[in-house]
Amino acid sequence: MLAFDELDHQYYMGEALKEANEAGQRGDRPIGAVIVYDGKIISRGSNRIETKSSNIAHAETNAMHNCAAFLNKHARECVIYTTVEPCIMCLTTIVMANIRHVVFSVEDKYMKMELFINSNPYIKERLYHYMGGILQDESSKLIKTYSPFMAEVVLNGTRPRLNIK
Numbered sequence: 001m002l003a004f005d006e007l008d009h010q011y012y013m014g015e016a017l018k019e020a021n022e023a024g025q026r027g028d029r030p031i032g033a034v035i036v037y038d039g040k041i042i043s044r045g046s047n048r049i050e051t052k053s054s055n056i057a058h059a060e061t062n063a064m065h066n067c068a069a070f071l072n073k074h075a076r077e078c079v080i081y082t083t084v085e086p087c088i089m090c091l092t093t094i095v096m097a098n099i100r101h102v103v104f105s106v107e108d109k110y111m112k113m114e115l116f117i118n119s120n121p122y123i124k125e126r127l128y129h130y131m132g133g134i135l136q137d138e139s140s141k142l143i144k145t146y147s148p149f150m151a152e153v154v155l156n157g158t159r160p161r162l163n164i165k
Contacts, residue, residue, distance in 0.1 A: 001038050001077060002038055002039045004079065004101055004128075004129050007036065007079060009081070009103055009131075009134045010135060012034055012036055012041070012079070012081045013083070013103065013134040013135045013139075014135065014138075015032075015044070016032040016033050016034045016081045016082060016083050017032060017083055017105070017135060017139060017142065018032065019033065019034065019045065019046040019059065020032035020046065020047075020083040020139065020142050021142060022046055023046035023047045024142055024146030024147070026051060027051065028046065028047045028049055028050045028051055029047040029147055029150055030083070030142040030143055030145070030146040030147060030150075031046065031058070031059040031084050032044070032045070032046045032047070032059050032082070033045045033059040033060045033063040033080060033081060033082040033083070034063065034080075034081050035063050035064070035067060035079070035080050035081075035099075036078060036081065037070070037074055037077055037078045037079075038077065042067050042070055042078070043063045043064070043066040043067035043070075044063060044066065045059045045060065045061070045062030045063025045064070045065075045066060046062065047059045047062075048062060058089065058090050059082060060080060060082050060093065060094060061089075061093055063080065064080075064093065064094070064097055064099075075097050075098035075099050075100075076098050076100050078100075079099075079101040079102075079103060079129075080101070080102055080103070081103045081104070082102070082103075082104050082105070083105045083106065083139045083142070084104060084105065084106050084108055084143070084154060085106065085107050085111065086102065086104065086113065087108065087111055087113075088111065088113070088116060091113060091117075091123065092123070095122075095126045095127065098126075100127060100128040100129070101127075101128055101129040102129065102130050102131070103129070103132075103134055104131070104132045104134070105133070105134050105135050105136050105138070105139035106132070106136050106139045106140055106143065106154060106155065107133075107136075108154050109154065109156060109157030110157045110158070110159060117130065140155055143155060
């Protein structure tokens with residue numbers, strides 16, 4: 001079994017970026033994910049919010065669904081790589097699936113997930129590794145290319161105000 005520090009994080013993030021690029025090309029948000037077990041990619045997923053007309057069709061959840069039976073037995077030894085820091089829904093699902101190692105490319109400056117993790121003991125104690133910044137320039141470029149709105153929200157942490165009555 002390969003230790004977390006022995007894994008080639010750039011290689012696996014590169015594979016997640018391929019998924020993100022495919023998502024962007026088909027009109028979905030450019031986010032991709034791969035799940036790795038013992039140095040092998042066991043699942044891939046990409047954002048399919050637009051093509052499935054489903055707000056829960058995120059790259060991370062799709063990757064987990066694709067290998068759900070495997071995760072039931074081996075999740076604690078798996079690493080999930082995702083091109084954008086997981087949102088609250090995805091991170092909670094990752095933790096509930098017992099995946100303990102999360103590697104992401106671009107920090108989501110709007111979600112501010114570090115605050116969520118540090119304020120939630122259940123989440124915090126179950127994440128053994130939570131690491132960002134891997135191939136972030138490449139991921140940022142994909143986001144800017146395919147989704148300028150997402151670039152404003154994720155990369156800059158700004159969101160247009162909605163007029164709610």
